Amino acid sequence: MQSYWRNFIDGEWGDGGAGRAEIVNPGTGERLAEQAMADAADVDRAVRAALRVHESGALIDMRPVERGRMVQSMGRFLTEHEEDIAHVLCLEQGKPLWEARREIAGAARYFEYYGNQAETLEGRSIPLGAGYVDFTQSEPYGVSAQIIPWNFPVEIAARSLAAGLATGNACVVKTSELTPLSSAWLAEAAVAAGFPAGAVNIFCGWGHEAGAALAGHGEARQIVFTGSVATGIKVAEAAARHIAPCVLELGGKSAAIVHEDADLDAFERDIRWGIYFNAGQICSAMSRVIVHEARHEELVERAAQVARSLSVGPGIDRDTPGLTMGAMASDTQRDRAAGMVSDAERQGARLVTGGRKMNIPGAFLEPTVLSQVTPDMSIAQEEVFGPVLSVMSFRDEAEAVRIANGTEYGLVAGVFTRDLNRASRAAQKLRAGQVFVNEWFAGGVETPFGGYGKSGYGREKGREALWNYVQTKNIAMAVR
Incomplete structure (x- = not known):
């Protein structure tokens, strides 16, 4: 267990502009470690790093099967380091160690599943009669901003990261202030898989500062949030100011x-x-x-x-x-x-x-x-x-x-x-x-998941989730 954990932005580990926060072991009530806390400037740097990767074409120019293999590689990395990650996750979140192992296995499964799906997103041709060729293609939004809760910090982050990367988005992830430590392995997995610097950025910060800055950033083209209704409303309002679509998973009373x-x-x-x-x-x-x-x-x-x-x-x-x-x-x-x-x-x-x-x-x-x-x-x-x-x-x-x-x-x-x-x-x-x-x-990773009413909108899991990370472009050609 490290005594101090840093943020991962643009391929480098670094401190945060908002200082440090103490992470407590809920199983004992004792101090566990310190975590660097990002401020709005750090958030801006992370988003702009992701935007640079997107605009460079580093992700979208490669064949989807190659990108999918990189996503799958992240899952294998988690599996190879399951015991180390589970140990930290157990201590920072409080769940039994065997449940923590189960979460890491679930996270790895998301990378496996969406890595396999990367090359299945295909457009369609639309018949318009003689003289026209018309077809559609799916394009990533560019920068996917993902705000992760504390209950399943590795698995839920993997759920969003895997789908975002498989569809060619660069991703910016804000972890929870309660459980940020285990997410470090997701950054290590991205490096091991060969993703370029800036394709995956993972940091911790206070919700009212880093979370608000991320949800309201004009270059965050798509936002994924899991958490409370009250915070979900704030995220949606911030995103609406720059017309960014959201996926909101806001809980339930099932x-x-x-x-x-x-x-x-x-x-x-x-x-x-x-x-x-x-x-x-x-x-x-x-x-x-x-x-x-x-x-x-x-x-x-x-x-x-x-x-x-x-x-x-x-x-x-x-x-x-x-x-x-x-x-x-x-x-x-x-x-x-x-x-x-x-x-x-x-x-x-x-x-x-x-x-x-x-x-x-x-x-x-x-x-x-x-x-x-x-x-x-x-x-x-x-x-x-x-x-x-x-x-x-x-x-x-x-x-x-x-x-x-x-x-x-x-x-x-x-x-x-x-x-x-x-x-x-x-x-x-x-x-x-x-x-x-x-x-x-x-059900499982393959089955769509999302709510009605105040449980939110959009779908996670299954192929349906992929459509949250892409937008449809239609190309209509007159053939003379």
């Missing part, structure tokens, strides 16, 4: 509808992954379960058993996949989640298990289950972003869908039933960008 014929033995696994993986700090977490009244009590007890079975403590001590959970990313995040649980109790929800800060060093919250939650409670409407499961009941399909759709979000949803006709009906009516049937987090 619901699983569990019918009376659902396999609850299998559903216990979905509870474990859906709400307690990464301590519930997942935008698509299964934060609400809407269960048929005939199975309500049974499901509540099963959920409580899952929560109580988890071994909670420092992630670095939990390196084997299993029933473990690490710290939340910070005391602030932990305290906010605990406060929302207390508010829910005051509003009439029943605390079945957990809900309290743990009496150990670090940002730990007990895995929590709440029952007797009603749709109008704040816990059923607002994103907790923590290991807190809210259970509600329903009587018929229409009521279940109405409750599931009854928030301002619309990221993912789930239906659990043996009746596929029932599942299909619900899938058509649920207002969400992705619907899981009988398995939470079904």
Whole structure:
């Protein structure tokens, strides 16, 4: 573990104009390292380096297959250094070491997938009759600005970087102030893959300074942001001033509808992954379960058993996949989640298990289950972003869908039933960008991901994501 980490701009590691920030290990509450913090001048330098690369043609002039091979090479670099990266990621973010390894593998998969996709973006010919040849081609925006959250700092950065580079964009990445350290390997991967200086720039900075400067930079032609609704609105407003398109992934309040014929033995696994993986700090977490009244009590007890079975403590001590959970990313995040649980109790929800800060060093919250939650409670409407499961009941399909759709979000949803006709009906009516049937987090890198409503717009993952990074040019030729 280095004591001081620098920013990577225009092919060089350097200090930041905004000084240094202390990075804390949320698993212990102790100081971990210091990180250089970029200011607006650093951001401008990074964007202009990326613009220089774009205008030089260094990325767009090469054959897409060659560019794709370079992208894939970045993934192989991550795989080769998985243990080193996972160790740092675990310490700075708080997740169990085995979860950190899983994140690095997921990041490498994005580079593999989008590297393969680089040569598949093709135009089309449009028949206009005799005397004309008309066709389209896809061109990169040039500079892709990417603002990355702290919950999956390597994997989410890889998701955007891989798609941006595969389509020929130069990329400027701002990491989170909480988890900037592990992103250094992405810069090293770009160098190892042979990308020219300025093609990949990665720095940390305060959101109100570096983040605002990046989102509002006139040469940032396309912006990708993952984070809160409030910050997403600010990013979109800044981008709108220079008409830059955005991809906004702004979280959710996702619901699983569990019918009376659902396999609850299998559903216990979905509870474990859906709400307690990464301590519930997942935008698509299964934060609400809407269960048929005939199975309500049974499901509540099963959920409580899952929560109580988890071994909670420092992630670095939990390196084997299993029933473990690490710290939340910070005391602030932990305290906010605990406060929302207390508010829910005051509003009439029943605390079945957990809900309290743990009496150990670090940002730990007990895995929590709440029952007797009603749709109008704040816990059923607002994103907790923590290991807190809210259970509600329903009587018929229409009521279940109405409750599931009854928030301002619309990221993912789930239906659990043996009746596929029932599942299909619900899938058509649920207002969400992705619907899981009988398995939470079904799908993968290949499947498009994005939200309705305040969950944002644009799509990540899958081939659909590539269209966010290119614009269509039409060429119409008169042939005499």
